[in-house]
Amino acid sequence: MNAWILIGVIVASTVLGDLLQTAEMKRHGEIKEFHPRGLRKVFVTLARRKFLIASIVFMAISFFAFMTLLESADLSFAVPASAATIVFETFLARFVLKERVDSWRWAGACLVACGVALLTR
């Protein structure tokens, strides 16, 4: 499969997976109980959430697309694609999830994305 198509699949599935997972976890609310019984109750509740299951499916698609990409492309080509999702997801977190993203967060996200891209050189 064409490398650019695979990168498109990786970016789209990572972004969708993260957005759905964040939205569902926020809907559930802050997890405060960390003893085994409390955690089991939380995960039984979460296992019934359709969007959360969909987010894990999208993450699996992203993982297998990444593995397929690595069969034909170098890591130095594949990893910067995941770096690009950091800036893209910050943008969507601001406008879709309505998070308050100040200038420090924007600057930090851009620095991290550049750093990840350099890490593969």
Add this chain to the structure above:
Amino acid sequence: MESGSGFATTSIRTKTTIFACIVILSNALGNFALAAGMRGRRTESVVDYLAAIFSPWVALGIVLLILWLLSRMTLLSWADLSYVLPVTSLGYVANALVGRFFLNEQITGARWTGTLLIVAGTILVGRGSPATHIEKGRA
């Protein structure tokens, strides 16, 4: 670790730091275990994949990556996605260090620069509040 009720009253910032560390370490160590288990292995059929999955290193890698997924979900139950993404990107640095010290990989000047940029970006994001919606609610 603190008891369940004690942990429930721990501040958001302390909880975030603990869970961000679990996310970063489980990701780096999980990837290392997977890489170690898959090295030199041929996966051409379903049987090959199953044999790989049940080998000790790959199984350990999968357990650690499940821990990564669950701890990241827990972190996202209170922290913003725009905070979690840059902060947990320190996992890329941890991966590079694991590669350097356990797999004898070379770290070039560009990689050190990338590492410094990630650390700088993480410090910039980490100095703010992890959960702006909770902050807004309390204001």
